[in-house]
Amino acid sequence: MKTGSKRGTALAYVIVITAALLILAAALISTAKFNLDASQNSLESRQAYLDAKSAIEYGRAYLSLNPEKADTSFTILRDGSALGFKIGASGAANYVAKYDKDEKAINAAAKYKSSDRVRRLGYQYAMTQEPPTQAGNNTNFLLCGSYYGTKSVINVWYPSIEADQSSDYPVIVMLTAHIDDKTNNLRSLTAPELYFMDSGTAIGGYKTSVGQLKTDFIYVAGDITGQDYRNQISESGNNTSLILKTKTQDKGIIYFAKDCQFIVSGNQLNPDGSGSRTILMNKGFYSYRDGTDLYGITEANKSTLFTKIQSDLPTFVNSDKIKFIQDNLNNLYYGDNIWSPNSALWEGHGALSKGSPSNVDGGRGFSLGDKLVYLYVNSCADWGNAFTKWDQPQLAVYMAKEINLRYVSGADFTVPANKTVVFKADRISLSTEYSDTVVGTGTNRPMITHSGNSAYFILEAQNETNSVDLSIPNDIMVQYKSNTGITQSYTIKAGSYSVIKLNLFSDDAKTFFTTHTPTNPSGGSGSGTGGSGDVDLTSGVYTDGQ
Numbered sequence: 001m002k003t004g005s006k007r008g009t010a011l012a013y014v015i016v017i018t019a020a021l022l023i024l025a026a027a028l029i030s031t032a033k034f035n036l037d038a039s040q041n042s043l044e045s046r047q048a049y050l051d052a053k054s055a056i057e058y059g060r061a062y063l064s065l066n067p068e069k070a071d072t073s074f075t076i077l078r079d080g081s082a083l084g085f086k087i088g089a090s091g092a093a094n095y096v097a098k099y100d101k102d103e104k105a106i107n108a109a110a111k112y113k114s115s116d117r118v119r120r121l122g123y124q125y126a127m128t129q130e131p132p133t134q135a136g137n138n139t140n141f142l143l144c145g146s147y148y149g150t151k152s153v154i155n156v157w158y159p160s161i162e163a164d165q166s167s168d169y170p171v172i173v174m175l176t177a178h179i180d181d182k183t184n185n186l187r188s189l190t191a192p193e194l195y196f197m198d199s200g201t202a203i204g205g206y207k208t209s210v211g212q213l214k215t216d217f218i219y220v221a222g223d224i225t226g227q228d229y230r231n232q233i234s235e236s237g238n239n240t241s242l243i244l245k246t247k248t249q250d251k252g253i254i255y256f257a258k259d260c261q262f263i264v265s266g267n268q269l270n271p272d273g274s275g276s277r278t279i280l281m282n283k284g285f286y287s288y289r290d291g292t293d294l295y296g297i298t299e300a301n302k303s304t305l306f307t308k309i310q311s312d313l314p315t316f317v318n319s320d321k322i323k324f325i326q327d328n329l330n331n332l333y334y335g336d337n338i339w340s341p342n343s344a345l346w347e348g349h350g351a352l353s354k355g356s357p358s359n360v361d362g363g364r365g366f367s368l369g370d371k372l373v374y375l376y377v378n379s380c381a382d383w384g385n386a387f388t389k390w391d392q393p394q395l396a397v398y399m400a401k402e403i404n405l406r407y408v409s410g411a412d413f414t415v416p417a418n419k420t421v422v423f424k425a426d427r428i429s430l431s432t433e434y435s436d437t438v439v440g441t442g443t444n445r446p447m448i449t450h451s452g453n454s455a456y457f458i459l460e461a462q463n464e465t466n467s468v469d470l471s472i473p474n475d476i477m478v479q480y481k482s483n484t485g486i487t488q489s490y491t492i493k494a495g496s497y498s499v500i501k502l503n504l505f506s507d508d509a510k511t512f513f514t515t516h517t518p519t520n521p522s523g524g525s526g527s528g529t530g531g532s533g534d535v536d537l538t539s540g541v542y543t544d545g546q
Contacts, residue, residue: 044112048119052108055097056123056542058085059106063099063537064514067477067491070535073101076108104535105543125540138436139192139318140473141374141406142325143169144332148376148436149350149408154189161211166190168436172325172332176201176222179211179242190214192247197221197329199258205240205295207266214245217317218254219325223261226295240264242294251287253317254306257326258283262297285309285317331401333373346375346398353382357396358424360386369462372402373425378409384416399424399462407432409446415505417452426461429471430492447477447489450505455480460501470497472518480505493538496520 055076063070075088075095088095097108107122146154153167154160160178163185170193177196180187187210194215196202202222205211226240246252262279279297286306297305313319325332348354358368375398387396396419403425407413413432415421432446448457461468472494479489490510495518502509517538 044114044117045119048110048112048117049121051096051110052119052121055085055108055110056106056121058083059087059097059099060123060537062087065510066489067537068479068489070104070537071101074099076106120544122543123540124543126536138168139170139321141169141376141404141431142332143167143171143191143376144174144374147349149378153191161187161189161213164188168192170195172197174198174329177203179203179205179209179240186210186212188212188214190247193217193219195219195221195325197325201225202260203242203294205242207240209240211242212245213242214247216247216249216252218244218252219257219322220254220260221257223263224294225263225265227265240295244288244290244292244294246290249314249316251289253285253309253314254288255285255322256281256283262294264295281306282308285313328372331371333368333371333400346373347377350377351379351381352377353379353385355386357386358399359395359397368400371400372404373398373400374404375406377405377407377413380409380411380414383414384419387416387419394418395420395422397422397424401425401462402427402429404429405431407446408434408436410434410444412446413448415448415450415455415457417450418454420456420458422458422460424460424462425468426466427469427471428459429473430476431473432476433474445474445477447479448504449479450481453481453485455505457504458501459499459504464501467498467500468502470499471495472497478504478509478513482507490514491537493518 059074059076073090075090075092076085076097076099077088077092077095078084079086085096090098096110097106099106104125105122107120109118109120111118143153146152148167148169151167153165153171154162154173154177158178159173159175160180162180165188167190169191171189171191172195174197176198189212192215194213194217196219199222201224202220203224205226207227224242226242244252244254260281260283262281263276264278265276277298279299279302281302286308288306292305346352346355346357387394398421403423405423405428407430409432430448432448434444434446450457459468459470472492475494476492477489478492479487482488488507488510490513492513497513497516497518499512502512
């Protein structure tokens, strides 16, 4: 063989190139398989995610339509319906998702099609704040009469401060408030706010009367008169006292709506032997010390007992409310007893059965078309009796410019069967609470319902074509039976709404309140701290499933 011969070189090249091509082909096949597996895995992952999310959305829709089920655990199962899912018991097998009533969360685990892998996804509901023990929105309800429920606070026709009376709501006294003359026995009135609105004599006391006002804010529209006979031998020890005590604040606030006088009559009250003294208090806001005696004020000590507020008012004094009361004083009405022959008379001592709607009792109530009614109710028992007066067996219309209903009870607010209730007002506020100081949660918060079929609860403006400004201080559950006889329920979330002639016991109302977000979600009243309360079925966040 000759040196340098090229025989066999071509074969070697062929072998090398063929090997390279085989390696490249194998690599391409491996890459293609990897990409195919990755694509399938991604597709199945996406499909599993959509399955999990669909199951969660089905559960969310179920709870939105059935908010009372928020306190019951359940599962979400596949089925052959158009929706693809159904609700199962909490212990059901082969579920796609489950709702935990304690965690207030829906967790889904959807399987991949060609493997044992699962895609987990969760939805954690937001929680509403537990209402404070002292319901802050109590101060937005006004006690304009003598009673709330069966509790008497102050006599209406002859307003008098009696022994150990209290209110959980601001009290408005239209006529002169008298401190009962009970021979030095303490007469006490406690409330968040007190408004003495008689512009002549706002408060009057007698020579043996001892009164106490326990509150954080006092409005005084007129003079304060009293008597002091301590320097007269035959009346030794007898004098009028009116002590100011604060309720929750270190210092209280008193507002004199005009230049007011403290007029104390008696015997030898002054160093010159005169028998009376008159102290002028200029219009304005003042802070006062706990224990201040209004009838013990003199020129020498008034600047010590009262400090005029020159800057901003403390946050617990609501200047908007003060202006509202001033502007609407002649139009403020309470549900039963009030200083006017045109009283609403809608209830008696908190019981609707003891009152008359506007369209009965000779039509008296229609005079309230320009009035603001504060209606405190804690009993719907035998309400149907009020419908039958003056041959009005089915319909009860409650008509005013504004209706503020506060229903406080351990029982539900129940419209009688086969009866129609109409709240006919341009502004309506509805509140149901467990007690005067506790809103309540779950079954302890009264719901609005009816006792049988063919019952209606209609909200409408005085002009039916106009909208009603509806205010809901706290969430309210409504339960009713549909035309098919199936029990339905929904929640009216706290806040403000604009509604046009709506029957609360209807599918239309359910659709409206489950699809509309209130313009003021806080309800516009109260504040407080606390732990988690009710589940908020309108909001939440997606999470990695558990």
